Amino acid sequence: MEAIFFWALAVGLLVSATALVAFRNPVTNAVCLVVALVMQAALFITLESFFLAAVQVIVYAGAVMVLFLFVIMLLDVREEARRRVSWPLLVGVVGIGGGAVFGATKISSLFPSSDKILHWGQSGGGGGAKELGRLLFTSYSPLFLTTGVLLLVATIGVVVLCRKDPEV
Amino acid sequence: MIFGEVTLGHYLALSSLLFLIGLAGVLLRRSLLIVMMSLELLLNAANLALVAVGRFQGLPDPQVAVFFVITVAAAEVSLGLAILVAIFRIQKTTAADQLSTLRF
Secondary structure (H helix, E strand, C coil), X not given: CHHXXXXXXXXXXXXHHHHHHHCCCHHHHXXXXXXXXXXXXXXXXXXXXXXXXXXXXXXXXXXXXXXXXXXXXXXXXXXXXXXXXXXXHHHHHHHHHHHHHHHHHHHHCCCCCCCCCCCCCCXXXXXXXXXXXXXXXXXXXXXXXXXXXXXXXXXXHHHHHCCCCCCC | CCCCCCCHHHHHHHHHHHHHHHHHHHHHCCEHHHHHHHHHHHHHHXXXXXXXXXXXXXXXXXXXXXXXXXXXXXXXXXXXXXXXXHHHHHHCCCECCCCCCCCC
């Protein structure tokens, strides 16, 4: 069961990510990104981190994608010029991809849990809002507060950057 | 057995492939908007690797890191798109190869 979900989601994620890089129409790219982000949220669920899956859908597939679509609408972006795909480039990318997969499996064998097989219901909790919230408000509370400052600064920065008349 | 059971290596291989696709998008695409979308893919690949390692090692802390990464990514997207809109107002383009006024 775990394997079926993993392979289906992995193939979907890689296909939608490749489509995001390959297609030239910006709206198509945005749709591909939404699909990829939802697939990623589902992969988080297969790893039993349910809170992060919810955050992923709300923040990425919700807020960030709305921002992207608004900017596409504002900028009136046209399709990019078609570019020639050279065969050496394609072969190089496939080769680097194979190398990356090989390297990742090698790196994963360095972890003590590398031979562990994914079974649902055996993570011992830790993926829900309760456990993460407890960590956020105890061990990581300074970081959490700093995140608030970061978001405030980002908001002010966006307002300053997008003013019509920068002289005032 | 490669297909029957899922281990940490599967998730790390998937995340490295996702990172590679995102990197190709950042390097090959000319529209800055698409480059930013590919940047999101890069961050997502890192998130996937973090969550997978946390799940297989039985640690909740990587998930907290992913939480912060998502927050920083949201701030980054909002600022980046604001800069993009500001550039578009002045230069009337978002193609990376035409924005060369800062080039020395």
